[in-house]
Amino acid sequence: MPIHNEDIAAAFDEFADLLALSGENQFRIRAYRHAAEVLRSLSEPLSRRIAGGFDPDTLPGVGADLAGKIRELATTGRCAALERLRATVPPGLRELLFLPDVGPQRARALHEALDIRSLEDLRVAIEQHRVRKVPRFGVKLENRLAESLATLAQRGKRFHWSVADRYARALERHLASLPGVLQVAIAGSYRRGRETVGDLDVVVAAQPGTDVDSALRQYEETKATLVSGPTRSSVVLRNGLQVDLRVVPAASFGAALYYFTGSKDHNIRLRTQAAALGLKINEYGVFRGSECIGGSTEGSVLATLGLPYIEPELREDRGEFEAAVAGRLPRLIAGVDLRGDLHAHTSATDGTATLAGMARAARAAQLRYLAITDHSRYLGAVHGLDAAALAAQIGQIDAFNASARGITLLKGVEVDILEDGSLALPDEILGRLDLVVGAVHSHFTLSRRRQTERLLRALDHGYLSILAHPSARLIDQREPIDCDWPTVFRAAAERPCFLEINAQPSRLDLNDLMAREAASAGVRFCIASDAHGVGDFELLAGGVRQARRAWLEASQVINTQPLAQLRRTLRRTFLK
DNA sequence: GCCGTTTTCGGCCCGACTGTTTTCAGTCG
Numbered sequence: 323m324p325i326h327n328e329d330i331a332a333a334f335d336e337f338a339d340l341l342a343l344s345g346e347n348q349f350r351i352r353a354y355r356h357a358a359e360v361l362r363s364l365s366e367p368l369s370r371r372i373a374g375g376f377d378p379d380t381l382p383g384v385g386a387d388l389a390g391k392i393r394e395l396a397t398t399g400r401c402a403a404l405e406r407l408r409a410t411v412p413p414g415l416r417e418l419l420f421l422p423d424v425g426p427q428r429a430r431a432l433h434e435a436l437d438i439r440s441l442e443d444l445r446v447a448i449e450q451h452r453v454r455k456v457p458r459f460g461v462k463l464e465n466r467l468a469e470s471l472a473t474l475a476q477r478g479k480r481f482h483w484s485v486a487d488r489y490a491r492a493l494e495r496h497l498a499s500l501p502g503v504l505q506v507a508i509a510g511s512y513r514r515g516r517e518t519v520g521d522l523d524v525v526v527a528a529q530p531g532t533d534v535d536s537a538l539r540q541y542e543e544t545k546a547t548l549v550s551g552p553t554r555s556s557v558v559l560r561n562g563l564q565v566d567l568r569v570v571p572a573a574s575f576g577a578a579l580y581y582f583t584g585s586k587d588h589n590i591r592l593r594t595q596a597a598a599l600g601l602k603i604n605e606y607g608v609f610r611g612s613e614c615i616g617g618s619t620e621g622s623v624l625a626t627l628g629l630p631y632i633e634p635e636l637r638e639d640r641g642e643f644e645a646a647v648a649g650r651l652p653r654l655i656a657g658v659d660l661r662g663d664l665h666a667h668t669s670a671t672d673g674t675a676t677l678a679g680m681a682r683a684a685r686a687a688q689l690r691y692l693a694i695t696d697h698s699r700y701l702g703a704v705h706g707l708d709a710a711a712l713a714a715q716i717g718q719i720d721a722f723n724a725s726a727r728g729i730t731l732l733k734g735v736e737v738d739i740l741e742d743g744s745l746a747l748p749d750e751i752l753g754r755l756d757l758v759v760g761a762v763h764s765h766f767t768l769s770r771r772r773q774t775e776r777l778l779r780a781l782d783h784g785y786l787s788i789l790a791h792p793s794a795r796l797i798d799q800r801e802p803i804d805c806d807w808p809t810v811f812r813a814a815a816e817r818p819c820f821l822e823i824n825a826q827p828s829r830l831d832l833n834d835l836m837a838r839e840a841a842s843a844g845v846r847f848c849i850a851s852d853a854h855g856v857g858d859f860e861l862l863a864g865g866v867r868q869a870r871r872a873w874l875e876a877s878q879v880i881n882t883q884p885l886a887q888l889r890r891t892l893r894r895t896f897l898k
Numbered sequence: 899g900c901c902g903t904t905t906t907c908g909g910c911c912c913g914a915c916t917g918t919t920t921t922c923a924g925t926c927g
Contacts, residue, residue, distance in 0.1 A: 349910055353899035385900050423916090425925055460918055510927095523927080549926090554914050556926090566927070568914090581912085586927075593911040598903080604912055 324770075325369045327361045330395045333404055334358040334388075339416050340407045342426035343433075356383045359587060361392075363640055365835040366808060369396040414440025421470045423463065431456055445471055479520075481563055482797065483864060484827040486512055486519035489543065489563055493524065496541055502532030504572050509582035515635045515867035517797060517830045521564035523582045527575040534569045574606040577617035581605040587639035595627055595643070635870040652873045655849075657866045659876040661884060662691035663859060665736065665759055665790060665822065665850030670715060671696040671706055674855040677718055677731070683856035685729040691885050693732035694719060695759045698746040707735065709751040716754055730885055732756040736790060741765045743779025745786070752785040757892050759822070759850075761790040766803050774806040781813045787892050788848055789814065791824040791831040799828065807836060808843065815844035818893065820880055823849045823872075825865030837872035847874065848881045 338354040360383050361368065368378065372393055379389035395401050417440060418429040432438040435456040436447050444467065447453050454464040490508040498506045503526055507513070510523030526534050535555045539547050548556040548564070555567045570578040581589060581604070596603045601610055607617025608626040616622035621631050629646045633654055636642040645651045667673035668680055675683065677694060684692040696715065699706035707715065712735055719731045734757045738746040745752065745760060752758050760780050768776065780786055792810070793802035814821055821840055824831050829852070832840060837847065849865035851858050869879060876882040880891050 347899085350899050352910080356900085383900065387899060423925065427924060458918060458923070462917060466917095521927095549915055551915055554927090556915095568927095582927085584927085586911095590911055597911075602912085606913090 324367070325396050325399050327364050327368050329399070330368065330392055331358040331361040333395055333401055334361070334391075336416070337404055337407065339419055339426075340404075340411050343411050343415055343419075343429055344407070345426070345430065353383065353388065356587070357381075357388050357392075359639075360384065363638070363835065365839040368392065372396045412439040414443070417441050418444060421467065423466055423470065428459075431458070441471065479562060480518035480798075481520075481561075482827045483512065483515070483517055483519055483867070484861075486522060486563065489559060489561070490522055492543070493522065493541065493565065497524065497526055497534065497537060500528075500532065500534065500537045502529040503534065504528060505575050507579050509579055510566075510584060513583050513634045514585065514637060515871055517827075517833065517868065521566055523584075524565060524567045525575065525578045525582050526567065526569045527572045527578075528569055530571070532569070534567065538565065538567050568605065570606065572618070573614075574617050576619035576621070577603070577607045577623055578605045580620045580623050583620075583634050583637060585638050588637040588642070591639050591643055592623075592627070599627065601626060633870065635867065636873065638871075652875050654870045655866060655874050655876045655879055655882065657863050659879070659882040660689070660849060660862055660866065662689050662693070662732075662881045662888070663851050663853065663862065664693040664732070664734070664757065664788060664848045664881050665695050665824070666692055666853040666858075667696050667736070668694060670711070672854060677715070677722060679856055680853065681722065681726065681729055681731055684853075684859055687859035687862075689729065689859065691730045691732055691888070693734040693757055693759070695734040695736040695757075698735055698737040706738075706746075709748055712747065712751050713754070734759055734787075736761055738763055739776065739780045741768070741776065743776040745780065745783055749785060755785075756889070757787040758785045759788045759790045760786045762792075762794045762803060766794055766800065768803070770804045770806060773803050774809055777805060777810050778813055781810070781817055781819050786819055788820045788822050788850075790822045790850070790852070791826075791829050792821055793831050793833070793836065795831055795833075796828050797830065802831075807839070811840040811843035811845050814840070815846075818891070820846050820848050823847055823865045823868050824852050825849060825861040825863075825868075826852050827861065827864060830864065830868045832868075832872075834868055834871035837869065837874065841872060841874060841878055847879050849879055850881070 334354045335358050338351045341351045360381055378384050378392040379386060391401050391403065415429055415433055418424050432444065436452055438444050438447055448464055448468045453459055453467065454461045490512055494506050494508055497503055505527040507525045508522055509525050512519045512522060528534055535550055535552060538555055538557055539550060543559045544557045545560045546558045548558065553569045557565050559565060568578055568582055593603045601608055607614040608623055616626040624631060630651060632642050632646055663684060666680055668677045669675060681692060697706040699708040716733050719733050722731055733755045735755060736759045739760045739762050740746055795802035821832060823837060849862060849869055851861045853859055880888060883891060
């Protein structure tokens with residue numbers, strides 16, 4: 323049973339919860355939580371790195387003690403200290419922390435006053451109205467807890483970025499139309515471009531006395547109010563998405579936007595660095611004593627620390643401060659850098675539009691070239707193309723290009739990578755194409771060794787140009803395939819093979835961490851829509867967001883190249 | 899438990915809202 327980084331991170335989170343329930347020093351608790359976050363940000367399995375001699379003590383936030391626990395967990399899957407700690411806390415007590423309004427202090431109070439040891443105990447105690455009698459509890463809190471218990475299933479749900487986006491834009495328009503509102507921005511993980519969004523963090527600059535709180539609570543999509551105040555409110559929308567609002571004066575907008583964009587770890591680093599310079603940063607500005615020396619814009623906040631602007635997608639405490647100090651922040655790719663799209667389907671397979679229709683839509687989306695990459699026959703779920711049907715499509719594309727204006731179609735295919743790593747179409751037909759996009763659509767659960775061999779063989783094929791949605795994960799639906807990614811990345815980097823960042827909202831594959839690791843191995847990428855209809859080219863923006871989170875620059879993405887250069891880039895190792 | 903351009907010891911980001919209280923602890927972001 324392999325030990326994943328997530329397993330170790332989860333053990334540290336449990337450590338933190340149990341220490342909190344034991345009344346431990348909060349900074350000791352934070353050390354465990356911080357280390358858990360650091361472990362989650364690693365893409366390569368620690369257990370293997372440790373087997374290769376890597377010392378976890380060199381990870382940020384990991385000292386001798388936690389390094390020892392990491393080693394123990396990575397090699398044995400267990401941690402003696404954690405097991406000892408478990409024995410001192412009732413096993414069900416931790417689940418109380420999953421409830422809103424219940425932290426370690428209240429969980430302990432409930433345990434000590436009423437001997438509550440689980441959510442079920444709590445439910446019974448609430449029914450008997452015993453909770454309201456616990457010191458510093460009361461009727462209102464008891465009612466809130468009853469409500470939370472009833473809706474516990476809702477908690478922790480995250481939304482695809484694209485779903486959150488629809489609600490974000492509508493809410494932004496609603497608030498911006500309010501008299502007295504000067505600026506509105508959606509911050510948080512939405513602004514950092516995370517693939518899923520837990521809630522919408524809204525920052526509003528308004529003239530004094532503007533009642534933004536009421537405007538939010540009376541918004542047509544608002545279902546319930548959680549918190550209400552003149553500068554801070556929280557509501558839940560009808561679809562379950564929580565909205566947290568912050569209202570500040572115009573002079574504080576940049577500081578508030580910075581604060582609410584996060585991430586939390588990034589902000590803690592920022593404020594710690596400010597403190598070292600004798601400055602204090604909060605959501606109202608940067609202060610030296612009582613004097614405000616920055617805060618109207620995000621740039622003014624960073625400038626007080628002598629730092630250049632840090633793009634929101636980088637603010638995860640993954641080295642962006644060190645890069646900023648060293649003047650090595652990347653010039654992140656932008657949507658306008660994309661000149662074409664290298665993965666799209668038509669009604670010849672599972673798309674909804676004709677070849678000409680897709681071309682028109684791509685041109686309208688300002689693309690200069692579009693690769694038509696319908697499925698090969700192997701994929702059972704759709705009517706894939708066999709060699710003859712693909713040959714017919716090649717003829718259609720040649721005819722289209724002969725008469726088209728403003729866009730060039732590239733001849734391609736999305737060919738299945740079979741279980742053994744061979745491709746599902748013969749070389750004769752693949753050799754007539756401008757590019758071959760290979761993808762895994764089956765046998766997702768092969769062992770790491772066999773899955774790795776499969777991808778390496780596909781990369782070695784000679785005609786394969788692009789490995790599409792490499793991990794094959796579907797967000798919240800299907801785990802990524804198990805594979806020795808560093809080896810695959812090295813192989814791709816050594817060949818004229820490129821890895822896709824697939825922009826479909828449920829894929830976004832490669833993800834940010836994997837793409838960043840691949841880039842450091844020398845891999846180059848394409849950002850592709852995998853369009854199945856004429857409206858899908860706008861999805862490319864999501865692929866660009868993911869690429870930005872991976873610190874990618876335009877030069878690392880081949881479909882930023884003009885067509886002639888792209889054709890040279892795609893030249894194969896095997897001549898046609 | 900971690901960490902060092904004040905520090906190997908003594909710090910560790912900062913503020914709003916709620917409920918239970920009559921001044922503040924707890925939670926959350």
